[in-house]
Amino acid sequence: MLVRFIFIYTVAIIGVTTNGLGLTQLGRCIMSESASGNRAEHIAMGFACPRNPNHLSNIFPNPDITRIAQDINAHRLSDPTQGANRWYSPRLMPQENESAKCRGPIGSGSIDCGGGLETQCGTSRNYKPSWATADKYIIIGDVRPCYYKFYKI
Numbered sequence: 001m002l003v004r005f006i007f008i009y010t011v012a013i014i015g016v017t018t019n020g021l022g023l024t025q026l027g028r029c030i031m032s033e034s035a036s037g038n039r040a041e042h043i044a045m046g047f048a049c050p051r052n053p054n055h056l057s058n059i060f061p062n063p064d065i066t067r068i069a070q071d072i073n074a075h076r077l078s079d080p081t082q083g084a085n086r087w088y089s090p091r092l093m094p095q096e097n098e099s100a101k102c103r104g105p106i107g108s109g110s111i112d113c114g115g116g117l118e119t120q121c122g123t124s125r126n127y128k129p130s131w132a133t134a135d136k137y138i139i140i141g142d143v144r145p146c147y148y149k150f151y152k153i
Contacts, residue, residue: 021050027061027069033087035059039068040142044081046072048150051085080140084150086131090120091146094127102127121146 021029029049033056034041046068049055061069071077094101094111102113114130128149136151143150 023066023069023073024061025057026050026072027066028057028059029055030068031059031061031065032056034148037147038142038144039064040080040140041144041148042068043072043077044084044140044143044148044150045087046077047079047081048084048087051083052087080143081150082138082152084138084152086129086151086153087148088129088132089148090118090126090128093129096125096127099127 026046026049030042030045033049034045037045042065068077094113096117099113102111111127112129112131113127115128115132117125118128119125131153132149132151136153138150138152140150
């Protein structure tokens with residue numbers, strides 16, 4: 001009975017609206033876009049998600065992500081992204097020898113590789129999106145640039 005009450009209470013709490021997204025949607029976006037991330041990456045994603053309507057939201061949040069979404073909504077966390085509204089993961093972009101993945105359609109669309117190649121994560125080179133220019137890149141403490149890069153476009 002106590003577990004059921006906690007679950008219902010949590011669902012009710014995450015149904016409150018934050019930054020144009022309900023807490024459930026915010027939690028789903030954080031989880032879907034940065035499940036393998038660390039706490040700093042989850043927080044950054046939580047602030048960037050509401051600014052980009054093209055985010056994923058297909059994974060229900062775990063309790064840690066739900067708490068981050070609640071803390072963002074309650075203004076207990078500061079925005080480390082300086083208003084970032086785009087992001088990508090260099091680890092998930094096509095590698096130098098995978099240029100064929102840069103042509104559409106792939107899955108439900110094509111992968112934007114218009115930014116050319118970058119060296120990331122040691123010696124590997126990956127493609128980056130056309131909008132990922134150095135002057136719009138936001139450096140965020142404890143966010144690993146191999147995993148996530150945030151931009152204000």
